[in-house]
Amino acid sequence: MIERGARSAAKRAVWQYCAMHPLDPLTADEITLVAARVRADHAPGDGWRFASIGLVEPTKAALSTWEPRATLPRYALAIVWNRATGMTYECLVNVTADRLTGVTERPGVQPNFTVDEYHECDTLVRAHPDMIAALARRGIDDMSTVLVDAWAYGDELAPAAYRDRRVAWCDVWVRGAPGANPYAHFIGGLRPIVDVNRMELLELQDVYDRGRPEVMGEYAPAHVPDQTLRADLKPLRIHQPEGVSFTVDGNELRWQRWRMRVGFNHREGLVLHQVGYEDAGHVRPIAHRLSFAEMVVPYRDPGFDHAPRTAFDVGEWGLGVMTTSLSLGCDCLGEIRYLDAVLPNSHGEPYTIPNAICLHEEDNAVLWKHVDHHAGAEVRRMRRLVVSFHATVANYEYLVYWRFYQDGNIECEVRATGIMVTTALPEGERSPHGTMVDQRTYAPYHQHFIVARLDLDVDGPDNTVYEVESAAMPVGDDNPYGLGLVTRSTPVRSEAASARDYDWSTQRAWKVASASRRNAHGDPTAYKLVPTGAIPTFLPPSSPVVQRAPVIEHALWVTREAPDERWPAGDYPTQSRTDTGITRWIERDRPLEGVDVVLWYVFGIHHITRAEDWPVMPADTVSFWLKPFGFFDRNPSLDVPPEAGRCHTPS
Ligand SMILES: [Cu+2]
Known part of the structure; x- marks a missing residue:
């Protein structure tokens, strides 16, 4: 029934x-x-x-x-x-x-953790007599100030006795005062391990107590002592008196020549579909689907508190699930349109995240300009359409911005902010794996790897990916001064050759070219992936995180499009031991020339922590670009008009 x-x-x-x-x-x-x-x-x-x-x-x-x-x-x-x-x-x-x-x-897999389990786990552990006793020994007796954060294990790092269970390990935090920041005070040396199916505390590991250093880990003005807020900021307001230049019809978004559909799901959060650019009356496809398919955040500190700390924020929890509501004038400035998101809880009941996605236009300084001594100046302001969402993953925030420009550029930017994990040290000691940020307190180094899944369809699905590089010509009769620079373009012919690295010495990038359409100059129409933000792993192949997510070992992977190949670290990375994702897929070595390809671009933040990142991190920004490369015959933004009555000298 x-x-x-x-x-x-x-x-x-x-x-x-x-x-x-x-x-x-x-x-x-x-x-x-x-x-x-x-x-x-x-x-x-x-x-x-x-x-x-x-x-x-x-x-x-x-x-x-x-x-x-x-x-x-x-x-x-x-x-x-x-x-x-x-x-x-x-x-x-x-x-x-x-x-x-x-x-x-x-059989043998663990699905993603749910928010309901997170809260139930916190409630369970805080009420457990062993936990109450362990905290009492540390001088903490008000359990309402305690926060227990559940984390998922990689299989190899979970205690062997618990590997066949659905098991969480937990961080323990305590607020310095009611309503204050729980992430200011980490209780190191104490780790509850919970069977989240039975909602039962399996074990309370209690290995050291270094007391609580006198840190100032507060960021909200009410809790920051002796602070006077700056008084010299004058209002800065964005007005669009005639309204915005984009339209939203259901989930379809139109702005200038851009067309796209806005989607959302529990795992990836924002998904952009059917991204195209109208050119001479026709919408030319550029991407079928753009999203973040995984994030892998290994902490690079082998000590007790951090060894199991490798977050798979997309696969273990879900960026959509962690999406938080945006507010006008704070998260987005100006004339904003919001889209809500709807997700199920762990009972299958729907709930709404109001204002989950922000749509707005931004001025971004100069688009193009030239000053002619006779004709005067021509200047155009650059404007961009921004589609964004913010995810709060416990202590950390990820702010994701997809930006579309009038010249055909697409920029994907991620800002990391929020509060770093910190740990107390014994008096006079320092850690080689982190930076001192407060009294006998350090923030461990870590890395944020983000895997963007880019299902590009440049002028249709039949595309070829070329690795494009620059090279110096040898000095010779035709190049006496060594100035000659040439480029070379090598197709990524099949999946076996598709794991590519960034190379600074050749300014390597990757071009996704149409197999059928050429521009007015005889070149294939293309978009170029400009690989900013690529970072190396500094991990041996034997490392559990590499075993689970070898995708992070290379900046780019290319696969043949397949609807069931969505998750590059496997469908179920929670408590995984080995990869069931991208390295399995490319074993088939499908040919990649002139077919429907998917690019997996791995970028991120190599977070060598700073004192300035404490107690709340100023946003650290990383991005990559998709730029038209012969997609148009010339600058497609030549027709952007001057600002009314300005930026243009009539001849
Ligand atoms: Cu970080």
Whole structure:
């Protein structure tokens, strides 16, 4: 039997289809319908949790035949597990027909952790007598000031006795005062280990007590002692008196010549679909899908407190799940349009994240300019469209900005901010693995690897990726001064050769070229991936994190597009031991020339911690670019008009 409330949700869901695009995220009614169907036909009772419910996106072939106001069957994938047995199931639901069409058992995996488990774990540990006693020995007796942060293990780093369980290890933090920052005071040497299926404390590791140093780890003005806020900032306001220059129709976004669809899911957060640029009356495709498919954050400190600390923020938790609401004038400035996001909790019930995605325009100084001594100056202001979202992952924030420019450039920027993990040291000691940031306190070094999944379709799906490099010509009769510079372009012919590294000495980049279309100058139309932000791993191949996520070992991977190849560190990186993602896929060595390719670009922040990053980090910024490279015949922003009455000298 299906619940009564779910029946009306099902009816509403069906009525919505006519107005929907096949790539639109699942609605609250659809999530309710899917959860009810899965509960009715497969996962009854309270002993089950939903790890996720997400849209199964239609294939490109299906999308190419779709017409507005027609209906493509909507499918959703619900990942559930039985807490009693620990078994995970993938349930495929035909949402349009309200039918469970398939169930796949996935033994030996752990699905992503859920927010419900995070909160239940915190509540459990704080109420446990062993924990209360351990903290009392450290002089902490007000458990309302304590915060317990659950982290997922890599299999090899979990205690052997617990590896077949769903197990979390926890950080313990304490606020200096009610309402103050919990991440100011790390209780080192104390690690609760929890079976989150049974919600049972398995073990409380208690290996040292260094007391609590007198740190100033507060950032909110109410808790920062003896601080006077600056008084010399005059208001800076952005006004667009005639409104914004973009339109939002459902999830379709149009701005200047750009077209795209905005999507969202629990794992990747923001997803951009069908990104194209209108040129001479036709929308030319550039990307079918852009998203972040994984983040891997290994801490580079082998000590007790940090050895298991390698976060897979996309696969273990989900950037969508961690997405926080944005507020006007704080997160985004100016004339803003927001989109809400809808996700399920671990009971399959939908909830809304209001203002999850921000859409706005920004002025970005000069687009192009020339001053002619006779004709005067021509200047154009650069404007960009920004699609952004923010994720709060416990102590850390990731701010993600996709920016679209009038000259065809796409910039993807990530800002890391929030609060670093810190650890107390014995008096007079320093750690070789971190930077001193406060009294006998250091912040361990760590790295943030982000894997962007870039399903580019440059003038259609049939593309070839070229590694492009610069080289100096040898000195000779035709190059007497050694000035000759040439470029070379080498196709990435197949997946076996697709793991590529950045090379500063050749200014290496990668060009994604159409196999069929050429520009007016005879060159293939292309976009170039400009590999800023690539970082090396400094990890031996034997390291557990490399075993789990070898994707981080190279800056670029290229694969043949396959709808089921979405997660480069595997579908289930939680408690994983080895890679089931990208290194498995490329074993097939599929040819890559003139086919539908996906680029996996690995970039990030090599975070050698600074004193200035404490107690709250000024945003650290990293980005990469996708730039048209012969995609247009000339500067496509020649037609950007001057600002009214300015920036232009009439002749
Ligand atoms: Cu960092």
